[in-house]
Amino acid sequence: MRVCILGGGTAGWMTASALSKKVKNLTNSITLVESEAIGTVGVGEATLPHIRFFNQGLGIEESAFMRATEATFKLGIEFCDWGRIGQRYIHPFGDFGTSINELDFYQHWIKLNQHGDFGSLDEYAYGIMAAKQGKFQLPESGKTELQRAFGYAYQFDSSLYAKFLRQFSENNGVVRIEGKVINVMQDQQSGNVTNVTLDSGQIIEADLFIDCSGFRGVLIEQSLKSGYQDWSQWLPCNRAVAVPCESTGAINPYTRATARKAGWQWRIPLQHRTGNGHVYWNEFISDDEATNVLMSNLDGKALAEPKQLFFKTGRRNHFWKNNVVAIGLSGGFLEPLESTSIHLIQEGITALLELFPVTQDNKYEVQEYNNRMGLQYERVRDFLLLHYVANERTDSEMWRYFSNMTLPDSLQEKIDAWLHRGYVQRYEFGTFLPPSWVAVMMGQNLIPQAYDPRVDKSDFQQIKNMSQSMRKDIAQSVATCQSHMDYIKTIGAASNSKILRAP
Ligand SMILES: Cc1cc2nc3c(=O)[nH]c(=O)nc-3n(C[C@H](O)[C@H](O)[C@H](O)COP(=O)(O)OP(=O)(O)OC[C@H]3O[C@@H](n4cnc5c(N)ncnc54)[C@H](O)[C@@H]3O)c2cc1C
Structure with a gap:
């Protein structure tokens, strides 16, 4: 079986790592396409405990992972x-x-x-x-x-995590191709995706496509028209503005979510900086005011220009349709209040692995996967x-x-x-x-x-x-018990870490 993963964000590289490690006969049959010009969503720093078991399942050593991703x-x-x-x-x-x-x-x-x-x-x-x-x-x-x-x-820094898993996957035989998918071919009878064409003209064929293309949903939505269940009536926050800042003081072993008048603000302390963002409902606050709220509630000096993000909470009608499985933001998004997105990527990968091998006649696997992921999102x-x-x-x-x-x-x-x-x-x-x-x-x-x-x-x-x-x-x-910062020191802080400079 040839597998093509479209997208090299957290979802793409987590999927590539897991499939290349866990499905033995897939070694050397996985291609991952990503476009540096498009880039990744670039946020996503707080996680749930389950990710430890994901890393352990890959055989990743905790201290190496923490150093590579500036994790706390x-x-x-x-x-x-x-x-x-x-x-x-x-x-x-x-x-x-x-x-x-x-x-x-x-x-x-x-x-x-x-x-x-x-x-x-x-x-x-x-x-x-x-x-x-x-x-x-x-x-x-x-x-x-x-x-x-x-x-x-x-x-942790999720882009560093993706980089870390890229290395892991490539060592396991995953082939990464840089390029932008500009055309998707489907079989006229079955509707299955047969191949994708890159802007370089290269054509990539596969039996199973995993859509990790982020909010765009290049395969699951733009080609297969899965449809989207809009949950904005329940979770109406639809925008975020994010900015990293210098960390000051001790590094807390917890994330903070502070409610604001039209949303809430996150604060996530990493080893080398603090991640911040303001999630809001644009019905009741302008983008400028939301940015002002964020910038006037930072611990230290901002380290970049604030980045604006737009989203609509909800999920695809089908996470798996024909021979395309959507994992990550391509499958749906619920706002980051409880740090659940990377976890839902993990759930998607786990469910897929349990349903391997994927055959042509996959009606029951598709049904099971969609039911299970639908419940998880709900x-x-x-x-x-x-x-x-x-x-x-x-x-x-x-x-x-x-x-x-x-x-x-x-x-x-x-x-x-x-x-x-x-x-x-x-x-x-x-x-x-x-x-x-x-x-x-x-x-x-x-x-x-x-x-x-x-x-x-x-x-x-x-x-x-x-x-x-x-x-x-x-x-x-x-x-x-020892302090959080001392504990990180004992397992080896990352090279940029302020922890190493602390007295
Ligand atoms: C405001 C906000 C805060 C968040 N905070 C958290 C958090 O604290 N914790 C958490 O767990 N999650 C969080 N998330 C979610 C988290 O960021 C994502 O779940 C995670 O980064 C996975 O993203 P992804 O890989 O699905 O998509 P992306 O990072 O967008 O990656 C998409 C990939 O697809 C590629 N691509 C797209 N189109 C094409 C094309 N045509 N051709 C080739 N390549 C293409 C891109 O180049 C990229 O590599 C947050 C999300 C938002 C919006």
């Missing part, structure tokens, strides 16, 4: 001004406390909290407490179950929307729009079940597990009216004692 560790996202102006919370990658009598700890905490001061839920999450104090250690070095109950991801959409609707802000038109919104049934049911007795309904194929929902709902003041009645079966004094020892265990361990 990410223990979660700090949300500022979301529930109410002045409030902040961290959505960690991990659980709160350890379950007691087979019930999630947060259920007991709701009861405890009704009977006195047992600290905030944050104090029971190792990842949150370490993030707040700028500390980092690997989960496996924790001495107790509680100290190990967190995950971590990375904050689950992420609901989780992102939760941040906008679970809040009490009415101080601007955008926030008032969300307070009057009719939610998708899937999200409304989830919120109702939570408010009723703190129950988090489980999804099939959801990226975000119950602790993530608990973090955002609690963090944004969506407090359940009641806790699970089974909590009352536990001895209350015993629960009090156990919770106190959990808090103590976390506080003591975080106090002795």
Whole structure:
């Protein structure tokens, strides 16, 4: 089988790396076409913990990856001004406390909290407490179950990641061709793409095409007319302006998302700089004002001109159509509030690998892939929307729009079940597990009216004692843990890293 990947952004090179490493009989049959003149989207710096398993699956050593991509560790996202102006919370990658009598700890905490001061839920999450104090250690070095109950991801330069994976893929036999696709040929009967023509005149034939051409969707949309499900009524932010700046002070092991009057601003600390961007809905703020908001909220000197990006949230009707599979921005885009895009690339690659080998008669594979990816996008959409609707802000038109919104049934049911007795309904194929929902709902003041009645079966004094020892265990361990910057130093900082220059 000959495979042609169109596009050399994060999606293209992640796909090339995975296919060349994992599908043995594809070695030397993968061609990747990219156009430096078109370039890549050039943003995308925060990730989810799953990317560690992607790298591990390729056999990539963590320290080499971190040096090559100027990466830092990410223990979660700090949300500022979301529930109410002045409030902040961290959505960690991990659980709160350890379950007691087979019930999630947060259920007991709701009861405890009704009977006195047992600290905030944050104090029971190792990842949150370490993030707040700028500390980092690997989960496996924790001495107790509680100290190990967190995950971590990375904050990195995604163009350096693509470069790193390009090297990896080329070493694995992937052939890269520079050029712009100017024509796509389809078989008249089947509609399958048979070949693409580059501006140099070169023709590339393949059996399977993977469209990683970004928002353009050169194959999946421009040729195969998949169609797009527009989700702007739920996620209406449609523009972003991004700029890197000098980093000042300590490098936080977390990303920050600060709500603004018509959107929100990200801050992502890397080793050599800090990435910033303002995602906004142009209905309620002009491009100039959005840029001003961004530029007046930077930690240090801007290192480039601000870059404007345009998007429409949603997904393709078909991620896989005929012999074309769309992975990355060509398949859809949900805004970057929870750093899910690179993760959805990974999900797309995983699903494709599970359905290999791809044959001519691929009806069931296509159906399975489209169902699965459709659910993944829908689950992420609901989780992102939760941040906008679970809040009490009415101080601007955008926030008032969300307070009057009719939610998708899937999200409304989830919120109702939570408010009723703190129950988090489980999804099939959801990226975000119950602790993530608990973090955002609690963090944004969506407090359940009641806790699970089974909590009352536990001895209350015993629960009090156990919770106190959990808090103590976390506080003591975080106090002795090394700083995030020191930890990066020990595994080898990147050459440009400010960490190397720090005293
Ligand atoms: C504002 C914003 C912030 C984001 N932040 C995050 C984040 O924090 N975390 C995260 O996970 N994701 C984030 N993303 C998403 C992330 O940037 C993308 O998912 C990721 O970079 C993958 O992009 P891609 O490879 O699909 O597309 P692109 O990077 O656009 O690459 C497309 C490739 O296709 C090639 N191409 C296109 N047309 C042709 C043609 N005709 N001929 C030849 N080649 C062609 C281009 O040259 C390029 O190589 C963000 C996105 C936006 C818009």
